[in-house]
Amino acid sequence: MILFEEVSKSYGRNITAVANISFKINTGEFVFLVGPSGAGKTTVLRLIDREILPSTGSVIVDDWEVNKLPKSKLAFLRRKVGFVFQDFKLLTDRTVGENIAVSLEILNKNRQEIDKRINQVLNIVRLEDKINYFPRQLSLGEQQRIAIGRAIAGEAKVLLADEPTGNLDPKTSWEILKIINKINKEGTTVLMASHNVDIVNSLKKRVIALNKGQLVRDKEQSRYS
Numbered sequence: 001m002i003l004f005e006e007v008s009k010s011y012g013r014n015i016t017a018v019a020n021i022s023f024k025i026n027t028g029e030f031v032f033l034v035g036p037s038g039a040g041k042t043t044v045l046r047l048i049d050r051e052i053l054p055s056t057g058s059v060i061v062d063d064w065e066v067n068k069l070p071k072s073k074l075a076f077l078r079r080k081v082g083f084v085f086q087d088f089k090l091l092t093d094r095t096v097g098e099n100i101a102v103s104l105e106i107l108n109k110n111r112q113e114i115d116k117r118i119n120q121v122l123n124i125v126r127l128e129d130k131i132n133y134f135p136r137q138l139s140l141g142e143q144q145r146i147a148i149g150r151a152i153a154g155e156a157k158v159l160l161a162d163e164p165t166g167n168l169d170p171k172t173s174w175e176i177l178k179i180i181n182k183i184n185k186e187g188t189t190v191l192m193a194s195h196n197v198d199i200v201n202s203l204k205k206r207v208i209a210l211n212k213g214q215l216v217r218d219k220e221q222s223r224y225s
């Protein structure tokens, strides 16, 4: 469950990235976050995994008030909430397997458990055969699949995806969506920022639309605009 209660985020005196927005996303939902560039989508996602703190209001993930979470609990939050970036942020000097291992090593798992989970994750994103490759040896779509694998490796309850198809061709974008949809069907809550009109319109999910930091629409089975 993700709950925003009258959340605002300002930078300095003049920039309001998010203005007094409230919404609730139940466990297991799949929600698109849409809106023009600068609308506040990335800000909303970053508030959820506490990369940034709200200026006012509260952000709640399950029974945690994220904005009040002590630093010592941040690792638990990041385990619960996986983040997929548009530009992947993979570690270029590590292999596919090692990139996924990174999010498991912080969870105090032993080598055997880590290897088992890497194989499970690579199976989910269908890249078993690339375990020893480096990111530069992969296509963009494959790199994005690894980024998704890394985000869910710690058995995340929530998957935040920030324009995960932004750099991909239509066919590859749909492959990514299939994987995200499957992860959602298995119980993970998904909140995905997207400019991809075709995908948002085809999937007919709940859509939360932002404009200039304001929440301007929140509708089930909706469309891009």
Ligand SMILES: Nc1ncnc2c1ncn2[C@@H]1O[C@H](COP(=O)(O)OP(=O)(O)OP(=O)(O)O)[C@@H](O)[C@H]1O
Pocket (backbone or CB within 6 Å): 011, 015, 016, 017, 035, 036, 037, 038, 039, 040, 041, 042, 043, 044
């Ligand atoms: N660290 C920051 N300092 C100052 N202003 C910021 C900062 N981060 C975001 N903003 C501003 O907040 C507003 C919302 O930004 P945000 O990145 O959330 O938009 P977005 O909807 O994700 O846009 P895009 O579709 O281009 O990714 C923008 O006007 C942006 O310039």
Ligand SMILES: [Mg+2]
Pocket (backbone or CB within 6 Å): 041, 042, 043, 162
């Ligand atoms: Mg953004």
